Amino acid sequence: MLLSHPDRQALKALDHQLSNRFIKLDPEGYFVIYLDREAGLICADHYSNAINDKGLATDPETGEVLACKGNLKRIPTATFRGRTAKELGKLITEDTQPCPLSYLDHALYLGREFQRAEACLLSGQDYVQD
Template sequence: MTVNAEERTKLDNELSNRFIDLDPDGYFIIYLDREQGLICAKHYTNTINDKGLATDPETGEVLACKGSLERTHTTVYTGRTAKELGIEITEKADPCPISKLDHALYLGREFMKAEIALLSGTEYIQD
């Protein structure tokens, strides 16, 4: 069965809107450092409350998905490729800051999108 580009986009958009449990080990903000030729991922800690929402471990406040959020990251991971960045996080970081397989899958896909944007000179927007 062949799937065209429009169908692929529709499928990915639907899958992006599915419910997943948040990772209690934290979240990442991914961005590009074009001057250095790097894919970067800032890691932030969080806790998950009894409603399944991510909260600031220091204040207990729910973390909003959109808008401005003033928090300090714990670590910045970098890589020249998606694979190098993934290895930095999953194999070299001790402890690994990812505890959910679906989170790891998401990050791998995002790192690949970021690498493509870095190589092509296009804008990277984290999903």
């Protein structure tokens, strides 16, 4: 029996719902992903953070809650660059010690985002991190 073609709207709604769920933040930090089109690279800046008693990411130096949006100026602890999602993922999870992430769901999220970033790099579309 053939499966019916997936309903794109239903899949988009599911993805949106999953993107808005509560997630436990990785105490090893977070990544800001962007493209360097001129160099043909996917880039990921890693930032350290602390997690407060409410589960919010805070600046480890000041204790201030880190906002998701805005003009927060922090210096990354490391910048990773790769030509493909696989190269970037390998660099972060296999070649960097200690590994700058500790949660499997964080690693899965990064893999998805690196794949999206690679697709945008190849297609010329804008990349916006989810």
